[in-house]
Amino acid sequence: MLCHTLFILHFFIFITLILPSLSLPSQNVTLFGDASYTDTAISLTKQQLTCLSSSSSTSGIGRAFYLYPVRFLDPLTNSTASFSCRFSFSILSSSSCPSSSDGIAFLISSTTDFSSFSNGYMGLPNSDKDSYFAIEFDTSYDPSLGDINGNHVGIDVNSVVSFASVDVLSRGVDLKSGKIITAWIEYRDDMKMIRVWVGYSSTRPLTPILASLIDLSEIFKEFMHVGFSASNGKGSSIHLVHDWKFKTLSYSHFVSPIDDVEEGDCFLCYAGDSKASKKKGENFRREKFGEIALGIGGITAFVVSALALGVMIYVILKRKKGGVIRKIKESQSCRFQTNKVPVRLSLSEITSATMGFNRDRLVGEGASAKVYKGSLQFGGDVAVKRFEKVDDLDRLHNPFATEFATMVGCLRHKNLVQLKGWCCEENELVLVYEYLPNGSLDKVLHRNSSSSVVLSWNQRVNIILGVAAALTYLHEECERQIIHRDVKTCNIMLDADFNAKLGDFGLAEVYEHSCSTRDATIPAGTMGYLAPEYVYSGVPTVKTDVYSFGVVMIEVVTGRRPVGDDGTVVGDYVWNLWKQNRLVDAADPKLRGEFDVIEMERMLLVGLVCVHPDYEKRPRVREAARMIKKEAPLPLLPTTKPRVRIKPICHNDTPETQSFVDDWVSTEEAPYLTPKSQFN
Structure with a gap:
């Protein structure tokens, strides 16, 4: 009886105090600058009759903040709230201005009373005293700010210079198209990670377009203001926010990740929005054990509600103690189930x-x-x-x-x-x-010859195909292309059945599939596995991973290390045997002849194709796997190892754009071409 009474009390408080604050957007959102309400959205900026100059002050800037400050830090536990939000926006550009507007930003700021940069910058704060975090949807290109283009999403922390950004146009989203775009932003304090999804659909994409490690506990004060900011700068656009849901919550070890914001508090909902109306009804049964109060109905409502909810939970736990304990144990045992978030x-x-x-x-x-x-x-x-x-x-x-x-x-x-x-x-x-009980391929392959464990030929073929499947997934099947940069037998682990699993992504590089240019880096990796053009230019590509995969393939077949104690490179060793028509002699002596000769020779030939000095001659890993499985013919190989040809590496190389930066260089003259490198 007590439980029912408290539930009714809790329900009544929610109806009387929280529901009114969600009825109209004008009651829970405060507007600043050029921002104004329309029938279906908030317009942060106005269409300009003339393009603005860089000397303009606050003209062309608009902001909208949630009426109440949101609590992000708990001073008692010194913990930071995770948060998640979903909102829809559109940017309507003007044909009268050749320049693009600055764009729009989702903003969490320590104050709503701050100065802005004179020429826009999305109206973000311009003061060392103001602490803020923003996700910018930038439609202008300013090289001085490190912008990658005029259509990108970036993460800003106390600076208009983004420390991480991504080109969204290459992902099929045009911020300046005028279409309604939906964005999802999630920060998980337990992971210290921010993730951003963007798309035209109301369904969140499977993979975020931007993810970065960041500790917002160093940025957030106890209470922060949440909202949006936009500016026209030298252009002229209308920046519209159509709807907005937001929630904060505290994480424990056993709380599942935020998958959506369908249960978030509606900070911007209109009476005609059927989804919003439905959401109001759902809010009454939405209370979560770990949720942080947002101050929507006032401190009194939260305190009374929390007390009522606490008594309810106590009664329930008292009655169902055994069931709760069992569920806790089940949740603990499921922490490491396959396909679960770490x-x-x-x-x-x-x-x-x-x-x-x-x-x-x-x-x-x-x-x-x-x-x-x-x-x-x-x-x-x-x-x-x-x-x-x-x-x-x-x-x-x-x-x-x-x-x-x-x-x-x-x-x-x-x-x-x-x-x-x-x-x-x-x-x-x-x-x-x-944990993989058979350890690394390197240890199994090169263990003491007196060991009773020797990989059979079938096991070696299966291992190579397993590594090929992993690299194909990274190169072609992921949402974003991943270059491993350190493919070697030490980083290939073997499970109880000697199936291969590729690991150690400490040097990995992530790219958009449509990326046409890549920056050079100081080459890093392991001697003997690095492609010559990568060592020389420092530009990693799928073909540099293919080279490393080819070395692994030859290493598995021959049982030799990439570089022997006498300095012999395993690839050169096999090239010499190929030249002498003695390829079968390369087989690992530990196999004791127990292998298919034709299959072994085919494997070595695929390995030689993968370590071809000219990266254009190398196949993709998927093609190499098809060759191994006899699903594709082998390309013709020269009778002797070709000389190394070094030239610029570009993702979309064509014969017309290629130019030599060095003449043909023999591997005998420069075996590793290492003017500046870092090796393990």
């Missing part, structure tokens, strides 16, 4: 799992991390990758950040090592992977 683990859990990072638990060691075998109470055996300790300023610029950002994008493939969890606590950076 979970955050505490340092105490990691320390316990590895017995204090005991040296006896060490199973691998690299340039930037050590790998320990661990055993978690509810996750079984895991591989714990502990990265070298770094300063706080370097946390976002190290192999941990690169690998985490790549893997947390839910890379799910049977031939990729799966990330199960992570830990960022104190100065420890740890990634937790599934």
